[in-house]
Amino acid sequence: MKANVDGMHLIQVGLTLSDSHDNLPTFGTSNRFIWEFNFCEFDVTRHPHAPHSIALLQRQGMDFDKNRKYGVSIVRFTELMMLSGLLCNSNIQWISFHSAYDFGYMVKILSQRFFYMQPFLPANLCDFLQLVKFFFGYRVYDVKHLIRFCPNLHGGLDRVSEYLGLDNSARKSHHAGSDSLVTLYVFNKIKTLYFDTEMDLPKHAGVVYGLEMP
Numbered sequence: 006m007k008a009n010v011d012g013m014h015l016i017q018v019g020l021t022l023s024d025s026h027d028n029l030p031t032f033g034t035s036n037r038f039i040w041e042f043n044f045c046e047f048d049v050t051r052h053p054h055a056p057h058s059i060a061l062l063q064r065q066g067m068d069f070d071k072n073r074k075y076g077v078s079i080v081r082f083t084e085l086m087m088l089s090g091l092l093c094n095s096n097i098q099w100i101s102f103h104s105a106y107d108f109g110y111m112v113k114i115l116s117q118r119f120f121y122m123q124p125f126l127p128a129n130l131c132d133f134l135q136l137v138k139f140f141f142g143y144r145v146y147d148v149k150h151l152i153r154f155c156p157n158l159h160g161g162l163d164r165v166s167e168y169l170g171l172d173n174s175a176r177k178s179h180h181a182g183s184d185s186l187v188t189l190y191v192f193n194k195i196k197t198l199y200f201d202t203e204m205d206l207p208k209h210a211g212v213v214y215g216l217e218m219p
Contacts, residue, residue: 006105006106006107006109006216007125007128007133008125009106010086010106010109010113010126011113011124011125011126012053012109013052013053013054014044014046014047014052014054014080015043015044015046015047015110015113015114016044016047016062016072016182017041017043017044017067017180017181018041018042018044018082018110018111019039019041019181019182019183019184019186020040020042020185020205021038021039021040021182021185021186021188021189022038022039022040022065023100023189024088027189027193031196034077035196039181039183039185039186040182041181041182042077042082042084042118042181043067043072043076043077044072044073044076044077044078044079045072045073045075045076045077045078045079046076046078046079047069047072047073048069048073057177060064061179062179065177065178065180066177067178067180072136079114079126082114083114083115083117084118085139086115087115087118087119092115092120092140092141093139093140093142093217095142095143095144097141097142097144098142098144098145098146099142099144099145099146100146100153100188100189100192101145101146101147101188101213102147102148102162102184102188102191103148103149103161103162103164103214103215104147104149104213104214105148105208105213105214105215108137108141108145109126109133111140112126112133112136112137112140113126113191115127116136117134119140128195130216133153134211134213134216135214137211137213138211143210143211144207144210144211145191145210145211145212146192146206146209146210147213147214148162148188148191148192148195149166149214149215150209150212150213150214150217151192151195151199151200151206151209152165152195154199154209155195155198155199158195162187162191163176163178163187165191166187166191167175168189169177169191169194169195169198171187171190171191171194175186175213178198198205
């Protein structure tokens, strides 16, 4: 994971916001609680990438030429994230799905701007997870980890969502904004179905699937 994140560019980030009671904000008929940021730095013609992953994104409608021309600057995005109140905030809870690479890329760009470090991840897992806690706090939940404790749930985000009977009629698979919304819906559903007591869920906080410390 470190080698891939160090050597490749962040392509997109998706964020969905809700309040502490899992309610989504309402602004008339618009979905202003979901953001998808497509970045301009990645050039598919010259930067290292996984061809099958790029082909999958293109099949889902991503236009890399358009991103190069009109995409968001990672530098500006990072600056605004730092000013947003979302980072280093113990009141914020972060929900993710199979998020090693998500946090890897975010730690990479945030560390570069915040600590003026080279654009590389720390050399060891402990230091990396400390940076995840520094930026995102201790209330980080990786749904891929949580479903280990949910009977009959397994597989990717779409499969878990379908098994739970969630409405995916407006889903845009492999689009970061849509993925973030479905991740929130899945988290809320399994929290209700499988984590009954007040302390059932917090004991799983801070675990990034696949990068657990012994």
